[in-house]
Amino acid sequence: MSTIVLLLITGLGLGALYFLVASGLSLIYGLMDVLNFAHGSFLTLGAFAGWEFARRFGADSWGTFLLSLLVGAAVGAIFAVLTELLLIRKLYERLIEQVLVTVGLALATVALFEGIWGQDPIYLTAPAWMGGQTNVLGASIPNDRFLYIAAAVIVLIAIVLFLKFTRFGLIIRAGVENRSMVTALGIDVRSAFTLVFAIGGAAAGIGGVLASHYNGYVSPYIGGSLLIFAFIVTVIGGLGSLSGAAIASAVVAVLQQFANYHWGIGDLVVVLLLAAVLLLRPSGLLGSKA
């Protein structure tokens, strides 16, 4: 029983990190049909920014930690907006060029991060509570996992409220369904594109700061490794579906934890699940686009 609880909660903690990346990927693809391979770089830069902030202001204090999340979110959002405005805006409807540009940006920024911060992991400090454990039904759960879950839930709720109750949210939901009809109603859908990049970049930036605490270090590579799983989650959930991404994040990460614990084949199970979904339900669990 305690093992199940442990795997379940740590799985959800990992799934929370997947979701923070996948939510942006999914929104961006849903609205713009852009597969953003540079999304991992938003995350990595957010992580470095959070760390640079925290080490200057006392990384073991809660205030610093929470502010470092905001710094990561802001830096991720700014990086994402610049990417959209300077690189992707000119390439809408041009799939191959988009892939080349976003892959190129991902490779170039990793090299840039290596140049600035080096290739080695930089270990970081966190508020003491995050290193402790809490007993839940006999299982000792690392405290930080609760934080990741809480952060993902807050981000999910914030995005859902935004989509549901604001005019921009309305434009984004309509644009996911039929972009050209949105413009034919006299709406400049491009401002919604920029905004969606900002939201995705902010979520990735938060994910980056949290992922660096999950790993215990920052490095130029944390974005890339999370991005792979986030893409898998996005596809399984259904490209363009936020709730699909949320459900798939939880399911994939929990399955992965169980498979890792029992047979040490977590990653294999994820890939098998991806294959099964693609064969049986190519548009994903909740996706409407193929």
Add this chain to the structure above:
Amino acid sequence: MNAPAPSDSILTVRNLSAKVAGQQVVEDVSFDVPATGVTALLGRNGVGKTSTIKGILGLIERKGELTFAGERIERLRTHKIVQRGIGYVPEDREVFSKLSVAENLRLAERTSKPRRELVDNLFPDLVERAAQKAGTLSGGQQQMLSLGRALINENRLLLVDEPTKGLAPIIVSQVADALAEAAKTVPILLVEQNLQVVRQLAEDVIVLDGGRVVYTGKAKTLLDDETLIHRFLGVSGGDSHPAPSVASATSAQEERA
């Protein structure tokens, strides 16, 4: 070739050409849309009527000169063109199926003074169904919603593409009546296969064939001429031999009588 635009036209189209999927579907089309009344854009299936409308709006790749209310618009992006005062009711309605009826209308509102009452009065069905997802509406209700989206703003021109397509006769007559009501205050360029509806609404007609304009004139002249109808539209327009599309409108009129 570049005839000056008559001063009483709201839209002049000069040498419009448009491509869809690399194929030339509109070729060197020129016509004027008068500033009042309904102008019907006619032609057989696939002659380029929808592409002409989409070309005007910049929804597909096109070239040519477009003057709307005295202003050249061919270089503007679609949303800017629409903001000049154009309401668009696309073929197949294109309501946002996952948005509610109210959200579809709200999205379409371009000013702080939307004409909600006008739309509510024209389509009371939509008021009852405000919270319903547009995708769950019947075809007729979706068409009302699509029309409602165009009428909620004060426009200077409506572009309406086959609003009665696939609708039951009784709904066809409701849609036609709504358009007649709208036409009292705004000019309409109307693509319509149902000649009975054309007869009810349109003063002027423009006929396309193979992506080109082959006839312009008064609607009555065309509709009263069996030979012209057969030549340009390939259907019989006389009530004595109703073609399928004509038959539905005829019965709609009987139902209302």
